[in-house]
Amino acid sequence: MPYTLINLLDLIEIGGQSTCVGSKSGGKERCGNHNLVTDVEKADLxxxxxxxxxxxxxxxxxxxxxxxxxxxKKNHQGQIEGVVKKWTEHTASTSMFEGTKSTKIPRIWYQTVENLKAELEQAQSLYSSAKTEAQRLKVSLEDARLHGQKAQELAQTTQIEVQRLLAENRSLKTSLTQISQERRVSNLASSKLETQVETLLQAKVELSESNMLLRTECTAAEEQTQTIRLQFATMEDVNSKLREDLEKTQQANLDLDNTVSDLKSGVQGWKNKSIDLEWQVASLEKRLEVSTVSKDSLRGKLTDLRAKFDASKATEKKLTETNATLNLRTREL
Incomplete structure (x- = not known):
């Protein structure tokens, strides 16, 4: 005998099935596998x-x-469409879903309502307890927050005080170090002052000796000053005589310069004559008409002129040296 799916209307009265409503063995029997409790509760709803x-x-x-x-879930989720089709056919034969409510109330209705009421009361009780606990926790949290703020303020105050004490400690250490340094410096200064006092005393003794020596030297210097003054007066007389000699020497130099100028003029004249004679000799040599005697005579004259020219040069050199010597003596005077 083939398996027949449970009627939907019966299922509404009975409630959710704890076992699978699917068919097995080619549709000959019901599956019978247990459904999940949560699935049964959802089906009831x-x-x-x-x-x-x-x-x-x-x-x-x-x-x-x-x-x-x-x-x-294991074997028969593939039969969903067939089951839905069968149950849809069941709804076609009833007016339950035409907008009117069914007069048949499932047996699980009352149980579900009672369960819902109990759960609602329990939820309200839990809500009240939770609300009370939340208020208590809120008050505790506020107290904890206030205590935390106080603790934080105390910690900040303590930290500030610790920092101040540390700063004072550092300042005291710095002051102590400075005092130690100043003490060492004062000790060094005292030693230096003692050394300086000894040095000053020694310098005082040396200064006294130096004063005595200076007085002696001053006396000697005064005597030397008198001697120098006498020598200066003597030098003034000598300078007067030297000035007179210098004037005479300058006059002699002027005369000598005039003589040198005259000699230079004479030398220049001799130079000009020598040039003329040389030109004449050159002209005469070019001319073959001039006789040998005339040539020798002219050459003799030229030789004499050259000798005189050399003598004038030597005289000029000697006068120049004499002039330089006189100038040197003039500068020395």
Missing amino acids: ILLMMGSGASRKLVRMFLRNLAVFSLC
């Missing part, structure tokens, strides 16, 4: 909503979800 009345627009959605929760 869907059946409760359908039993309270639902429009046909929502029926297919309810039926599909009901099939999902009524078939085992």
Whole structure:
């Protein structure tokens, strides 16, 4: 005998199935695998909503979800469409889903309502307890926050005080170091002062000796000054005589310069004559008409002129040296 799916209307009255409503063995028998407790509870809720009345627009959605929760997850989730089709046929033969509510109330309704009431009361009790606990925790939190602020302020104050004490400690250490340094410096200064006092005393003795020597030297210097004054007076007389000699020497130099100028003029004249004679000799040599005697005579004259020219040069050199010597003596005077 083939397996027949449970009627939807019966299922609404009975409630969710604890075992799978799918078929096995080629549709000959019911599966019988246990459904999850949560799936049974969900199926009960869907059946409760359908039993309270639902429009046909929502029926297919309810039926599909009901099939999902009524078939085992292991083997028969593939039979969802067939189960939905069968249950849809069951709804076609009833006016339950035409907008009127069913007069049949499932047996799980009362149990569900009682459970909901109990859960609601329990939830309200838990909410009150939680609210009271929350208020208590809020007060405790506020107290803790105040204590935390006080502790933080105390910690900040303590930290500031510690920093101040550390700063004072550092300042005291610095002052102590400075005092030690100043003490060492004062000791060194005292030693230096003692050394300087000894040096000053020694310098005082040496200064006294130096004063005596200076007095002696001053006396000698005064005597030397008198001697120098006498020598200066003598030098004045000598300078007067030297000035007179210098004037005479300058006059002699002027005369000598005039003589040198005259000699230079004579030498220049001899030079000019020598040039003329040389030119004449050159002209005469070019002329073959001039006789040998005339040439010798002219050459003799030229030789004499050259000798006189050399003598004049020697005289000029000697006068120049004499002039230089006189100038040197003049500078020395």
